[in-house]
Amino acid sequence: MQKSFFKAIALTTIISFTAASVGFAAGGSIGLGDISVYESGKLVSKLSGQNPIKDNSLFVCNGKCLIKSEGISLIGADSVEMAVSNEQDVFKLFVQEGKVDYIINSNVRKISFYTPQGYYIVTDAIFNAGSQSVVKGSVAVDSDGKTEIAVTEGRLVFTTSEGLKTVDANNKIVLAVAPPAPAGGAAGAGGLSTGTIVAIGGGVAAVLGIALIAGGGGGGSSSSDSPPSESR
Numbered sequence: 001m002q003k004s005f006f007k008a009i010a011l012t013t014i015i016s017f018t019a020a021s022v023g024f025a026a027g028g029s030i031g032l033g034d035i036s037v038y039e040s041g042k043l044v045s046k047l048s049g050q051n052p053i054k055d056n057s058l059f060v061c062n063g064k065c066l067i068k069s070e071g072i073s074l075i076g077a078d079s080v081e082m083a084v085s086n087e088q089d090v091f092k093l094f095v096q097e098g099k100v101d102y103i104i105n106s107n108v109r110k111i112s113f114y115t116p117q118g119y120y121i122v123t124d125a126i127f128n129a130g131s132q133s134v135v136k137g138s139v140a141v142d143s144d145g146k147t148e149i150a151v152t153e154g155r156l157v158f159t160t161s162e163g164l165k166t167v168d169a170n171n172k173i174v175l176a177v178a179p180p181a182p183a184g185g186a187a188g189a190g191g192l193s194t195g196t197i198v199a200i201g202g203g204v205a206a207v208l209g210i211a212l213i214a215g216g217g218g219g220g221s222s223s224s225d226s227p228p229s230e231s232r
Helices: 002-022 194-198 202-209
Strands: 027-031 034-041 043-049 050-053 058-061 067-070 072-076 082-084 088-106 111-115 118-126 135-141 147-153 155-160 162-167 173-174
Touching: 034 050, 058 067, 058 111, 067 082, 111 135, 111 162, 147 155, 162 173
Parallel strands: 088 111
Antiparallel strands: 027 050, 027 067, 034 043, 034 058, 058 082, 067 072, 072 088, 082 088, 088 135, 111 118, 118 155, 135 147, 147 173, 155 162
16 A cells, blocks of 8 residues: 555656656557556556557556656546557547646647537647746546636637637636437547447547538637537
């Protein structure tokens, strides 16, 4: 018990103070912590410590974990289910359930957020003045699929089906839970069927590889005091 406690403290310290120094493979990502890796719905490996990680696999953090790629660091909460995909111009983050804190320290690439309820693409990350400036925030998806993308430092400009939305610090975009899909698996948020998204592992690659579909950006609120938007 004591060993596990100190292990958790050590990982938290590493994530909090040395995230920026963790290296990453060119065109890929590095994971730090205890991470279970799933492909096509099956557990294929368990990682511990620092390891390169494979795009489009589903990762489940056992305790806090860190995923770092060029210009972007992700801190996953315990039991979060997520996947990432690195492309030259965009970094794609898919969160199935749980909370992920993000830190953007470079605008070398755009970032896009995918959840079971839809997806957003960030047009610009706007940094505050200062040499150490970053953009910070979180993505949280609950068990019902309700999604909140919050900004805590800096600003993000999102591309949505309703146009560009700027989210300042201490505000968020909220994506409401989609209504149940009719029989036959009709498309849900973003033109994707719920079944496609939830097919963890194999489905993750399809979700992260999709192009923007007309009407699929998912409108949202840029104010934390506004009610959730209606899903399409």
